[in-house]
Amino acid sequence: MTRQVRDVNGRLWTVHGTLEWRTPATEDDFEHDVAAGYVPGVVMLSVVVLLAVVLVYWTPADVYVPSWLVVLLVLLALFFPVRWAMRRPWTLIAETGDDGDGEPTERWVGKVRGYFAARGEIARIAKSLSMDAQPSYEGILKPIN
Numbered sequence: 001m002t003r004q005v006r007d008v009n010g011r012l013w014t015v016h017g018t019l020e021w022r023t024p025a026t027e028d029d030f031e032h033d034v035a036a037g038y039v040p041g042v043v044m045l046s047v048v049v050l051l052a053v054v055l056v057y058w059t060p061a062d063v064y065v066p067s068w069l070v071v072l073l074v075l076l077a078l079f080f081p082v083r084w085a086m087r088r089p090w091t092l093i094a095e096t097g098d099d100g101d102g103e104p105t106e107r108w109v110g111k112v113r114g115y116f117a118a119r120g121e122i123a124r125i126a127k128s129l130s131m132d133a134q135p136s137y138e139g140i141l142k143p144i145n
Helices: 039-058 067-086 115-131
Strands: 002-006 012-019 089-096 106-113 142-144
Touching: 002 115, 012 115, 089 115, 106 115
Parallel strands: none
Antiparallel strands: 002 012, 012 089, 089 106, 106 142
């Protein structure tokens, strides 16, 4: 998600969001971080797949399974992975200018959780920039020096 916005002073701002695959660790999370990595998830997924294969293999030949039931089971199986992917944190960045080395002269950064929240916040930032000379201080973006 990238947008180019021109503010009231004529400066061109680039507003973009980046998906964070890992939630950044904070010092509040340090004592409670007991995650064993991705291994437990892989093991549980393997067990579920194995049980599904056994269920299909042991089904008698004369049993009719409607197609809507198969679609419903696939949707049920995809619900939590899709929900997890849609709730990942996003880093939103608004930057403008060039100091001659390719670095922005002004940069604002903030974080938001979820794809739809990120999309809405980028729209609010773009509207704020088009009406003012910088992003709103009431928003999630904060200036980086």
